Amino acid sequence: xxxxxxxxxxxxxxxxxxxxxxxxxxxxxxxxxxxxxxxxxxxxxxxxxxxxxxxxxxxxxxxxxxxxxxxxxxxxxxxxxxxxxxxxxxxxxxxxxxxxxxxxxxxxxxxxxxxxxxxxxxxxxxxxxxxxxxxxxxxxxxxxxxxxxxxxxxxxxxxxxxxxxxxxxxxxxxxxxxxxxxxxxxxxxxxxxxxxxxxxxxxxxxxxxxxxxxxxxxxxxxxxxxxxxxxxxxxxxxxxxxxxxxxxxxxxxxxxxxxxxxxxxxxxxxxxxxxxxxxxxxxxxxxxxxxxxxxxxxxxxxxxxxxxxxxxxxxxxxxxxxxxxxxxxxxxxxxxxxxxxxxxxxxxxxxxxxxxxxxxx
DNA sequence: AATCCTTTCAACCGCGCTATA
DNA sequence: GTATAGCGCGGTTGAAAGGAT
Numbered sequence: 001x002x003x004x005x006x007x008x009x010x011x012x013x014x015x016x017x018x019x020x021x022x023x024x025x026x027x028x029x030x031x032x033x034x035x036x037x038x039x040x041x042x043x044x045x046x047x048x049x050x051x052x053x054x055x056x057x058x059x060x061x062x063x064x065x066x067x068x069x070x071x072x073x074x075x076x077x078x079x080x081x082x083x084x085x086x087x088x089x090x091x092x093x094x095x096x097x098x099x100x101x102x103x104x105x106x107x108x109x110x111x112x113x114x115x116x117x118x119x120x121x122x123x124x125x126x127x128x129x130x131x132x133x134x135x136x137x138x139x140x141x142x143x144x145x146x147x148x149x150x151x152x153x154x155x156x157x158x159x160x161x162x163x164x165x166x167x168x169x170x171x172x173x174x175x176x177x178x179x180x181x182x183x184x185x186x187x188x189x190x191x192x193x194x195x196x197x198x199x200x201x202x203x204x205x206x207x208x209x210x211x212x213x214x215x216x217x218x219x220x221x222x223x224x225x226x227x228x229x230x231x232x233x234x235x236x237x238x239x240x241x242x243x244x245x246x247x248x249x250x251x252x253x254x255x256x257x258x259x260x261x262x263x264x265x266x267x268x269x270x271x272x273x274x275x276x277x278x279x280x281x282x283x284x285x286x287x288x289x290x291x292x293x294x295x296x297x298x299x300x301x302x303x304x305x306x307x308x309x310x311x312x313x314x315x316x317x318x319x320x321x322x323x324x325x326x327x328x329x330x331x332x333x334x335x336x337x338x339x340x341x342x343x344x345x346x347x348x349x350x351x352x353x354x355x356x357x358x359x360x361x
Numbered sequence: 362a363a364t365c366c367t368t369t370c371a372a373c374c375g376c377g378c379t380a381t382a
Numbered sequence: 383g384t385a386t387a388g389c390g391c392g393g394t395t396g397a398a399a400g401g402a403t
Contacts, residue, residue, distance in 0.1 A: 016371070016397085038388065054389075055372070090391055105392075106370050 013047040017056050021046055025053055026061050034062075059102045066098035070107055078104055079112055 017025075028044045034057060037050040046053065059065075070078070074096055081092040089101035089108075096104065 014373075036388090049373095050388080051374090052372075058390090059371075087392065101391075102371075110369055 011047060012049050012052075014052075017048075017060075021048070022056070022061060025056060029057060029061075059100045062100075064098060065100060065103075067103075070099075070111075074099065075107075075112065078108060079116070082108060082112070 024044050024046055025040070028040060032043075034054075037054040040046065040050055040053040041048055044053075048056075077096060078092060081095060085091050087105070087108075089105040093099055093101040093104050
């Protein structure tokens with residue numbers, strides 16, 4: 001007896017989502033917040049299964065998603081994290097809050113894997129073991145477990161932990177030490193090109209029409225063109241014409257402002273705790289929460305911390321503690337810093353675990 | 362211009378985990 | 383302790399777009 005289907009197969013629409021469906025879903029979630037996906041199809045009248053709705057939201061419609069080309073910095077982070085975590089895309093995505101796990105997974109499969117393979121060929125490496133482990137979704141460093149003794153394995157495991165901590169620390173510190181590490185001229189066209197542009201523009205048009213007809217739109221309008229945060233992180237109109245990229249050049253109701261406007265568009269993945277007041281103004285505290293994307297909701301704004309998944313968990317934690325770093329990250333920093341010197345002496349710095357990836361850059 | 366091949370990525374599928382009754 | 387529902391995750395698929403012949 002197999003597992004029952006998540007929903008009735010009959011009468012369920014499949015395939016690409018239309019802008020109209022997107023609008024229905026977005027407007028529903030705007031009112032009810034993400035969660036309880038089971039009820040979404042019935043309440044919205046969408047002929048989609050709940051799973052499809054959730055996927056569409058988390059991978060596409062959710063605010064804060066950056067689309068388009070990956071920056072060199074993002075690429076580097078993905079390569080590092082993939083080497084450490086394996087194909088745990090959701091975990092990797094948690095360190096790139098603007099990217100979805102699906103996006104990262106696709107990018108890895110279509111770009112980075114080839115890039116690494118080419119790099120290996122150029123270097124003449126014959127590292128099939130390493131590659132196989134990636135294929136199987138396991139961290140590289142565990143590849144030799146079966147070949148080494150238990151003592152060696154334990155030692156290796158410890159080394160892996162140190163290396164992981166250090167690499168994560170490095171990846172995170174890239175965020176904090178420099179808000180915009182890539183020179184402007186080297187920045188990819190992420191802000192000016194996106195494969196989603198065409199459909200996003202369709203949605204934007206539909207949204208504008210929809211909002212014109214919406215009673216909400218006339219009640220309170222806020223035009224957000226650009227907001228420079230206290231550390232040069234800018235949010236808002238730096239991006240392209242896609243509403244999902246953070247541009248809110250149209251006059252919208254507050255609810256939709258909050259849906260589409262707080263996407264950080266910088267390329268360094270510096271995550272910010274952004275407060276939005278009732279006038280649509282943004283503010284950010286002094287501290288940068290590396291790896292955490294947090295939005296403090298105020299009245300009339302959807303409570304995005306209630307969103308499911310990792311953001312909810314992390315946001316909740318930060319809402320409660322309001323500390324600059326999560327405990328884990330603090331631990332990583334502290335411990336990795338303490339270990340750096342020791343690891344270098346042991347010859348197990350980043351070079352060993354990341355040898356082939358770091359050479360890329 | 363037509364056809365075939367390759368690449369990209371949105372969406373689907375199935376399984377595992379967790380919460381709840 | 384067990385069954386069930388719901389959600390999240392990773393692997394895979396397939397349509398569309400772009401490139402090569």
